[in-house]
Amino acid sequence: MKTNFFGKVFSVDGSYNYLRNFNASIDSIIGDFDSFPKQLKYPRNSNIYKVVEQENTDFDKALNILHQKGFKNVNVWGGSGKEQDHFLGNLSTALKYKNKLSIIFYDKYHLYFFSKKKNTFFIGKNKKVSLFPFPKITGLKTIGLSYPVDNESFEIGKKIGIRNISCEKKIHINYEKGEMLIFIERKCFPL
Known part of the structure; x- marks a missing residue:
């Protein structure tokens, strides 16, 4: 079967x-x-x-x-x-x-999606996480990443947030306005 x-x-x-x-x-x-x-x-x-x-x-x-x-x-x-x-x-x-x-x-390398305004993930430590504005986000805050972001704006052609690293098992990514893609290294998920 x-x-x-x-x-x-x-x-x-x-x-x-x-x-x-x-x-x-x-x-x-x-x-x-x-x-x-x-x-x-x-x-x-x-x-x-x-x-x-x-x-x-x-x-x-x-x-x-x-x-x-x-x-x-x-x-x-x-x-x-x-x-x-x-x-x-x-x-x-x-x-x-x-x-x-x-x-x-x-x-082959990532899973990625358009995020909601408030996100919590359990992915483990030392995993690559990229935050890509599509085309702009404001009020971005993160907890649990090696390079924290506190109330910042990202915009294509100006500032983007690629290749960050999770430093906690649980990470939080929140923003106020716009659209954003989140890329998470796939080796952290047994697919």
């Missing part, structure tokens, strides 16, 4: 071939199917959600369907698409859904 640790696995059409190479059990495929390998047939046991409009990316289409179906937590693997413009586009889309879904991105 095969169990699925992740609950449901959704794939956008462009990542289907990649996931298929890992023998992943894919519950649903979403997209306009312009990136779906032409030589492949749709898998028998997967739901197919074909959305042909071109105003939104396949990632946006997928998040919209997940939200409509009542999902609350979304773990995104391969969100960079190995291309930086794709990565920034996915971040922009995630920000659009920030208040509807809890979205956490995973890559």
Whole structure:
């Protein structure tokens, strides 16, 4: 009997071939199917959600369907698409859904997400933590980091908070206004 640790696995059409190479059990495929390998047939046991409009990316289409179906937590693997413009586009889309879904991105080195205004994490000591304004935050305060921040503003092109280190097992990161991405070193989580 095969169990699925992740609950449901959704794939956008462009990542289907990649996931298929890992023998992943894919519950649903979403997209306009312009990136779906032409030589492949749709898998028998997967739901197919074909959305042909071109105003939104396949990632946006997928998040919209997940939200409509009542999902609350979304773990995104391969969100960079190995291309930086794709990565920034996915971040922009995630920000659009920030208040509807809890979205956490995973890559080889980090997990990252748009944060709430008040955050508490239990990650252990000596883990890299980066605080990246998107594009600006004010009233930032941290507790439990080697380089504490007390009521400061961060802004792209001026001051950002990358490569800080946790010095406590429990860290607090709070801010008053704006949007911020938090990157946490992945080796602290057994994934």
